[in-house]
Amino acid sequence: MSVETDVVLYDAETAQTLDYAPDGILRHLRTGEYTFETGGVLPDVVLGFETWGTLNEDASNAVYIAHALTGDSHVARGLSTEPGWWDGFVGPGKTVDTDRYFVVSANMVGGCSGSTGPASLDPDGKPWGSRFPFTTIKDSVRLEARLADALGIKVWHTVLGGSMGGARVLEWAVEFPERVKNCVVVAATAESSAEQIAFAQAQSAAIRLDPDFAGGDYYANDNLPSAGLGLARRIAHITYRAEPELEVRFGRAAQEGEAPVGSANLNRGRYQVESYLDHQAGKLVGRFDANSYLVLTEALMSHDVGRGHGSVQTALARLSSVNFFVSAVDSDRLYWPEQSERLAKALPNPVEVRYITSPIGHDGFLTDIEQLGDALAEQIFS
Amino acid sequence: MSVETDVVLYDAETAQTLDYAPDGILRHLRTGEYTFETGGVLPDVVLGFETWGTLNEDASNAVYIAHALTGDSHVARGLSTEPGWWDGFVGPGKTVDTDRYFVVSANMVGGCSGSTGPASLDPDGKPWGSRFPFTTIKDSVRLEARLADALGIKVWHTVLGGSMGGARVLEWAVEFPERVKNCVVVAATAESSAEQIAFAQAQSAAIRLDPDFAGGDYYANDNLPSAGLGLARRIAHITYRAEPELEVRFGRAAQEGEAPVGSANLNRGRYQVESYLDHQAGKLVGRFDANSYLVLTEALMSHDVGRGHGSVQTALARLSSVNFFVSAVDSDRLYWPEQSERLAKALPNPVEVRYITSPIGHDGFLTDIEQLGDALAEQIFS
Structure with a gap:
């Protein structure tokens, strides 16, 4: 299956359709009208995204990587001139090996890195600004499901993210358990704390x-x-x-x-x-x-995988078909390790929290992610 | 020795001299011109202060209590209608027993609770505002020494404070080691951290x-x-x-x-x-x-008892004549317990850090100070 035949991709600057899928180059997908979780509506939501590697015949090698609050889809350099924010972790021969896996990352709706956000123009040519709809983590996931559809991906081999990216991939598993085989949640929680x-x-x-x-x-x-x-x-x-x-x-x-x-x-x-x-x-x-x-x-404040399911416990108890990998940074004092332990305990199958050891705090999920290489190679990318 | 004979006290509203010393009622002392540590000058600094109890004949029972960042001199209710912020800890029969000790607390220079601050008027009747001098912890201590002089107190039996109040009393010991017998530092450090x-x-x-x-x-x-x-x-x-x-x-x-x-x-x-x-x-x-x-x-950012002494270590090593009591709140994540341990280790005589056990964090120094009652009764107020 080739990516190009299944999705309307275009270059935002020239508005020309692209007929190739270069690694690490920003492309766009028109997903159409979207009604947000809390009621707002936008007539046409565009998602900016990037891919690395090639989707295999049975579309079983797709990996989704979700960025954090001020991150973007440029996870790895690929063919671009800009370094990616996880270059040591994602690429040919790396832990997330783009010679073996087809890696996808989308910019979150509401952001400013290629997806529709408050600075985007309404049909009359005015920025949405204060009229931009209230957005939740569930909205990002539901729109990314449209991207997966367009790319021909029914089931992600793995969804993986840290911090708000971890919240996003956990919500992927909760929203679409049948579409997620492995879920890697780093330095994130099931719901934002007080x-x-x-x-x-x-x-x-x-x-x-x-x-x-x-x-x-x-x-x-x-x-x-x-x-x-x-x-x-x-x-x-x-x-x-x-x-x-x-x-x-x-x-x-x-x-x-x-x-x-x-x-x-x-x-x-x-x-x-x-x-x-x-x-x-x-x-x-x-x-x-x-x-x-x-x-x-x-x-991120609204993050609560339990919303719509009665409780966090109920939402997570349904996920016995998903293989979870949970990690925390030992010195994190924003997403405390205890919260990752609580998440692991709430999952239906036994999960041991893997620790990133770093003096740096929460940002260790960015700087020291390679510490998880061996464990991920064994449990996820074997 | 009576307080009234040694100090020009006045009521700020009526500008009348007071000839009595009621417990917990705000009074004022004109300290005269003052040159701040970093060079600013004010022509007339007034300190608002309160006292409780009676100074004994040899002036050996005086206790100074220093308030924290947004605290004030109203430590205990006394004869006023307003509750004090440490009423459970300071008063007749309390850990700091105003039947036995003469307790003094001054509002810090730069504040807005009775001492000269940015809202005070210059000689032309205009608020100092942006022209108020940069103020350090050393400035508060040097002005409080003028208050001690006026009150006839050569040596404090004890100086005691938490948080910024702890910084202030530690600086008291460093500035005037010969004037401090006991120094109780709660949830504070020798220098503000990064x-x-x-x-x-x-x-x-x-x-x-x-x-x-x-x-x-x-x-x-x-x-x-x-x-x-x-x-x-x-x-x-x-x-x-x-x-x-x-x-x-x-x-x-x-x-x-x-x-x-x-x-x-x-x-x-x-x-x-x-x-x-x-x-x-x-x-x-x-x-x-x-x-x-x-x-x-x-x-508070400028707090560093080492300034002027070469280092924190050098400043503290001189203080072998002062009896220290160091306490931390176990759940404090602003003034981490490790910092209190470091302070204790830098003192010339062995000091064991006493812990306030509380789930509340730094504010435990306000809410749970009474946990120190037995230890203070034994080591300081025996």
């Missing part, structure tokens, strides 16, 4: 506090809500790291040439850790839309 | 992001930077609690009558934990000045 919601609220409040946010309809204005988005990222980034790592890297050192213990008034220089967070904030502001950050953050 | 600085930066950025902040000179305006101060408090409050406590209290429950998993657009209702944080934010906004929050937060 603390995760609390930190997320602070982030969305930061964006809304920015006077340039303009209620979400800022696209035509001179100034974007960069300061608010940057503050949201600062808060988030602290929770993605662990205290000992920040202490060893930065301690209370002053940024070079600056005096954080101020002088005669409130204007002071920065500590190194502040400069580091400024840098993280600036990087995100340069590549991400504040409305998308809001939409996806609130989608 | 992570504490990072969370503090996010809070100060939130206040500065508020369009009503107006660079700090907002006192004459119609609107105060309440949203920014509220967001700062939200961020802080999450770090003051512990994940399991939030989970048990709130989980992902919706606030009554609200729908946090939204409808067709971005306007959604709140989770209970969001409503709780809104409430915490609202409470602080009603009683605290945003500039004071900034000044005191940046003072």
